[in-house]
Amino acid sequence: MNQFKRIIQSLLDQDLYKVTMLQAYYHWFKNADECEFKFKCRNPGVNMAQYFNEIRDELEHLCTLQFTENELWWLSNLDYIKKDFIDFLRLFKLDFRHVHMQVVGNEIDIRFRGPLIYTTMFEIFALAIINEVYFRNQIPEPDYAQARRRLLDKITLIKEHPDNDRFNFSDFGTRRRFSREWHYQVVETLKNHLPDNFSGTSNMYLARELGIMPIGTMAHEFLQAAQAMEPRLVDSQKFALETWVREYRGRLGIALTDVVGFDAFLKDFDLYFAKLFDGLRHDSGCPYEWARKAIDHYRELKLDPMSKILVFSDGLDVHKALELYDTFKEEINVAFGIGTNLTNDFGAEALNIVIKMTRCRNQPVAKISDSPGKEMCEDETFLQYLANVFNIQRLVA
Numbered sequence: 001m002n003q004f005k006r007i008i009q010s011l012l013d014q015d016l017y018k019v020t021m022l023q024a025y026y027h028w029f030k031n032a033d034e035c036e037f038k039f040k041c042r043n044p045g046v047n048m049a050q051y052f053n054e055i056r057d058e059l060e061h062l063c064t065l066q067f068t069e070n071e072l073w074w075l076s077n078l079d080y081i082k083k084d085f086i087d088f089l090r091l092f093k094l095d096f097r098h099v100h101m102q103v104v105g106n107e108i109d110i111r112f113r114g115p116l117i118y119t120t121m122f123e124i125f126a127l128a129i130i131n132e133v134y135f136r137n138q139i140p141e142p143d144y145a146q147a148r149r150r151l152l153d154k155i156t157l158i159k160e161h162p163d164n165d166r167f168n169f170s171d172f173g174t175r176r177r178f179s180r181e182w183h184y185q186v187v188e189t190l191k192n193h194l195p196d197n198f199s200g201t202s203n204m205y206l207a208r209e210l211g212i213m214p215i216g217t218m219a220h221e222f223l224q225a226a227q228a229m230e231p232r233l234v235d236s237q238k239f240a241l242e243t244w245v246r247e248y249r250g251r252l253g254i255a256l257t258d259v260v261g262f263d264a265f266l267k268d269f270d271l272y273f274a275k276l277f278d279g280l281r282h283d284s285g286c287p288y289e290w291a292r293k294a295i296d297h298y299r300e301l302k303l304d305p306m307s308k309i310l311v312f313s314d315g316l317d318v319h320k321a322l323e324l325y326d327t328f329k330e331e332i333n334v335a336f337g338i339g340t341n342l343t344n345d346f347g348a349e350a351l352n353i354v355i356k357m358t359r360c361r362n363q364p365v366a367k368i369s370d371s372p373g374k375e376m377c378e379d380e381t382f383l384q385y386l387a388n389v390f391n392i393q394r395l396v397a
Helices: 016-028 049-062 069-076 083-091 122-138 144-159 180-193 204-210 220-229 233-248 262-268 271-276 287-300 318-328 380-389
Strands: 035-041 099-104 107-114 169-171 198-201 254-256 279-282 309-312 333-338 353-360
Touching: 016 083, 016 204, 016 220, 016 233, 035 122, 049 099, 049 107, 049 122, 069 083, 069 204, 107 122, 122 353, 144 180, 144 318, 169 180, 180 198, 180 204, 198 204, 220 233, 220 254, 220 353, 233 262, 233 271, 233 380, 262 287, 279 287, 287 309, 287 318, 309 318, 318 333
Parallel strands: 169 198, 169 333, 254 279, 279 309, 309 333
Antiparallel strands: 035 107, 035 353, 099 107
8 A cells, every 4th residue: 555645636736837728729729639748857867767666656546536626616717717628627537548657777768648638737747746756765754844944045035135026936846846745835835925926836726725826828838739730830839829819818928938949939929929928938048148039029029028028937046036037127027937946945956857748640749949958859850850940050968
């Protein structure tokens, strides 16, 4: 018998953007079948194979869960969630037949294969499971007192920062959290200590339990899926953005910019999209160079940058977020999503784990990031073709 409490106990214990993307897929990408998501641990030398059975057991349990009526009622009160989608979620259940796992040396090869609307939701759940299984074995007696001190130090840093009244940040830490229980404590502490600066959480369960704002829009996979949905690859970003606008009609207006690099994104992000979207999210490359390009782009389009917002979310800690805030707060509105540094700061090296879409409609799809080492496509020919189509230089780690 498993001696631990189940890691995932509710389908709401999930990042909001998985549900907002799922709704868009349900309405616009129903023929997105034969998709694949692949797990990767970027930390060298980590022996994940020893935890194969624990991870498998938790994933099997995950596939027994369904949304409760109370959870669906909460979701239905978000003004961008539609009734027909709630009806779909009432029947929704993950299927373990879509999970494919095997041990390869000291690593685990985990893939989720099937229709997009039935595989996309595995990502955050699986990452939270893998992370918690790993750390409950690596640190069986965590020093919670030290972790609380670290968290309070970050809170003090924000409180004592000059001119902090417009500094806003959210918790983005579900996928790499130390544990479900610690995640709750972190978000509750931030809510209580920083009511004027803490905007909310990406985690829907915590947003519901603690009465705070759920935060999220789209992830890379949405624009990657569009690569297989739009007849012309070169039009895939515009197709994805247009689809998002049709689905949300002005709500959830933060666009992710680095699926094929920021320069290629800006070529597609013309005045039409710049007016329709409230702002942009940074997730790779130098954040200072990215922000400068974004501000310049808005100005070239004759749009006031102070009417827009930039969201930074790439490997942030509080120090880095405050530095970015000080640099750009007078030129454009800024906000921050901080993840691992909030929810897994116990003194040990955090896992750099991801699950990325690699195929959609049985075609390769890919992300060519503004940071080296983040590509996960297994089709080198497609990667090079994608780079050629968008006229981008691939970065090598």
